Amino acid sequence: METADLFTELRSLGLGERLLTGDAQLAAFGSDALTAFHQRPLAVAVVESAAEVAAVVRLCHRRAVPFVARGSGTSLSGGSLPVGEGIVIALNRLDRVLSVDPDARTAVVEPGVINLAVSAAAAPHGLAYAPDPSSQSVCTIGGNLAFNSGGAHCLKHGMTSNHVLGLCVVLPDGEVVDLGGDSTEHVGPDWTAMFSGCEGLFGIAIEATLRLVPIPESVRTALAVFDSLERAGDAVAAIVGAGLVPVAMEIMDPLAIEAAEASVSPGYPRGGALLIVELEGEEEVVEGELAAVEGLLRDCGCAEMRTTADPDERALIWKGRKSAFSAVGWLSPDYIVQDGVVPRTRLGEALREIERLGAERGIRVANVFHAGDGNLHPLILFDGREAGAVERAEELAAEILALCVELGGSITGEHGVGVEKREYMKLMFSAADLALMEDVRAAVDPGRLANRGKMLTPPPPAASRSAAAA
Amino acid sequence: MSALLATDVAAVQEAVRAGRPLLPVAGGTQTATHPDPAGPVRALDVSGLRGVVDYDPAELTFTARAGTPLAEIDAMLASHGQHLPFDPPRLGEGATLGGAVAAGVSGPNGFAAGVRDFVIGVRFVDGSGRLAMGGGKVVKNAAGFDLPKLMAGSLGRLGVMVELSLKVFPRPAATATVRFPTAGLPAGLAAIAALARGPVPVSALDLTPDGAVTARIGGDAGLIEVRAERLARSIEPRGEPLAPAAESAHWEEARRFAWVGADERLVVVPAAPRRVLALDADLHRRGLHRRYGLAANVAWIAWPQAEPAAELSDLLAAQAASGVVLTGPPLPEPLIGAATGGAFARRIAAALDPAGIFAGSAPAAGGAR
């Protein structure tokens, strides 16, 4: 009865047919890209305006119904997993680039706009949106923002939050506030950056002002083959240590290369490890840096090297790299991808240890990662239909995360904590750190309605000051 | 009221837990943000919390205590050919790392990057005296809320930072500067738009109200002159490269804001190119010294100390702009102009400083203004 009331009220907000409540509709929205978790929500509201987002959130607040924002549902950590007794607010139809200011190099966009569409809108002005998650052809700016997503080219340009100048957000009680503005400078605490990376716990972004970067005059991509991951890792450290800042440095191991080849045939040179280094900037500068990089690669024992400036060839190289996660579907029915970070000087060590841990369990691990930032992406391959396989894969994942933290790193570089890594937050943060985060969250959202169950595990009532006060 | 002194974290916690209003101070350079010695808020001097904890040049990151002088950091980084790319303003001898992050503003050479882009970890004592950590020590990290970035610009009003981890960049081996004799602000803004989108990436792009534009580049010594020439020729009227000595002197002065008079306050106001003309008209009417930096993303304004800061605050608010007053006598409210953050700001400030220990939590209150 109560649910029926809720639906009636939601429909009366003007949603009508766009309130989805049928079994098939709900089933389709039940998972993001981490299919180990599935949960049908109570309903899905497919919104078509920012005002509708605010109205739906206000209603949820009034009726204490949890809600989960969803962009394209490509989260790899269960970030957009629905809550069973809550609703999903689907933002994918809010997909307009509202304006591009070429002189200020900014764009104002709705949250459901696809990452790549921002660059497409900026391209006629010689500009681009820099953060480029591998999922950029499908993921939305709202999702990027919530996870502070990164990508291969974030080595030089920085992650999503470095490119978000201002936001308009709906707080979990429906109040609409503006954060930041249209400038690269800001004064006062950086509320915009605080909202970025909140995994949806602070509410829903309904508009974002993004920074654009000029499309460089020249881009060079080098492919270098090494006989081991460790050597490739050392080459990365050497390049960083030499004071060079390539725009991207990515490593793929033979298994990842095999998957990419099966998928889009990028024609990578084969060997124990492939390092992709990309340089961009002024023509002469890039020439000089390329020569320096080539020298370092040779010094580090590179067995084979190929460089290109051809746009089509480069596009194919990146297509292979960016398809790699999904492409492991060619190798294995299931995979878990981890996203731990280690100090880049300890890459070689981390890779060796991961290899050992995988071998110990007889589990295949493919590696494809943002080497320049020390952001690993071990893809743990398994067959979910085999008894105990999921558990074994999860155990390995846990060990890898513990290893990253032990080496001084982080449990996630860009995929977020979501539901998947909640339990691992304690590896990184003390009880006091976590209690403080929970307090902040509870201050913004006392009912814990926004994306409940993600990132933070609610502490037992007495442990948190605000919970006690509530 | 006399200053409290803390040389370790426990002392900071103890001071906060005493439950009386206080504000952290360190180098004593951003005086406008300090508590008024005659007022009820006490200064908590954390300049004793100094020293680099960890620096691995190959990693391009370091961790240091918040009271560590910037000069010490600069020297340490320089000895390994690195630097802080956001070029924090050097407003006096004692400027500290914590102060630079708390102010959260870039200097003239910070065009490519803001402060927040480089703060990767923070340890701080919140208003309940809890020591907490956010972020970490690696360059990329998405675990938990981004407290390190929140602290950038917090002016000590959300907690007392005790330790910071930052990412750094290689320092260019050589620099060059080109001055463009553009006449009039509209022409200057057009020049800036063209240069910022041009093929030669710049690290600084300044504009004076008369329309003159100064651009700086950095990079390999062998190519720097050719590139400067290319930059100079990239727009009409063409610019002229400065002599090397003149160029370094120019930027040394610029980052010290030497042009701001001894009887004036430095006010930093975020801007956007298309808002500069209207803002400048108002500032011109008041006869203020001012410059625009970071490709017209910021206005640096010299405000006479003799005049109430509230007047400038009103002027900015009318333009929907906000600013921070950094120098001059203490102000109860160094954040001026339009409020930012609204309810979001209020709620977070309430969580981090429930009792309002930090000077009545000015920025939070600022959000509430």
Add this chain to the structure above:
Amino acid sequence: MKHEIPVEELGVRGPLMADPIAACVHCGFCLPSCPTYVTMGEEMDSPRGRIFLIKEVLEGKLEVELAQPYLDNCLGCQACETACPSGVRYGELITEFRGRVEPRRRRPVAERARRELALRTLPHGKRFRAAARAGAVARKLRAAVPRTVRPMVDLLPERLPPARPLPCRFAAQGERRARVALLAGCVQQQLDPEIGWAAGRVLARNGVEVIVPAGQGCCGSLAMHSGEAEGARRLARRNLAAFPEDVDAVITTAAGCGSGMKEYGALFLGEPEEAQAGALAGRTRDVADFLYALGLAEPPPALACPRRVAYQDACHLAHAQKVTAPPRRLLSAIEGLELLEPAEAGLCCGSAGIYSLERPEVAAELGERKARNLLATGAAILASGNIGCLTQLQSHLARLGHPIPALHTVQVLDRAYSRTL
């Protein structure tokens, strides 16, 4: 993706569905390529959503009737296959699933009638011509025609060109470089017999002997892609008998037929004809693909006046058969022809077999969108490799008031050779 489908219970054809589901990692890379997701913007109308719904149905967690509307919305354009990095064979999945549920399905009477009418009329020349005449009458009386049949009436051409049956052989000119058998194509023969002739002439001119086997008929793909597997097998058996084995290739000119014939292996999986069907499927090649691989004996003469031509990928050529470069390269071989690419090239035009009859609103929306993108290129001629697309484009271009000619790739080549372009 992990699933709990009782694969064993599904028999030999089970893997046609279980394998794509297992290979799907739910990454969503296919979403922006899917015409229904792009226009409807809801997860259940996306490839990823459909795969998930089929999985739930097969696992017994969801009633098939509840999933059906969203599966029906699928155009079968296979753009999602092109976009998928994980190699999910969505086309096989949906065809097999449809083939399984359709026989047991209870459709409303009028809907069923329309379907039957379409599937029984389109593949048969005489019936089609009769229907077209009836259509011309019906159009005048449109208001009186039952609503469910109206889209079909709208689709029928105003006037059919005179019938012009193909000869049984085109002799190779010059040195014989190959010998092929041509599928005449049922609908195409009626709507535009010139295409078959153009294919024959262009191949012959390039040293290919072309035979047009008697006794051939509809390839069956319309039925196959609409869930009428049994009907499709009936039609396909005729072709199994008609097409000889001693040719270098079996050439199709309609992308839909080509992709259908290439699926004969799957269609006859577990049937006695399995091996023979697989062999015919293996010999099937699209005309542009074959000709480009063979190489033009000599390029057409340079055009007297330059022409701007926009090439539109037919889904069943680009996505189902993965043939994208050859037609473009062939067209580019014509000196004086400027090849233009429309925006959203990979998006279906909405024609898609009998889809435009069953989902006319979606088909119309896509058709108009496509026509606008094509017009935006400023082309004077459109080229594509499928009769269904050509008809759909022509009708939407006309509706927008810009009836520029839409030709098959081989027609462009043929006219270039005969200096009539």
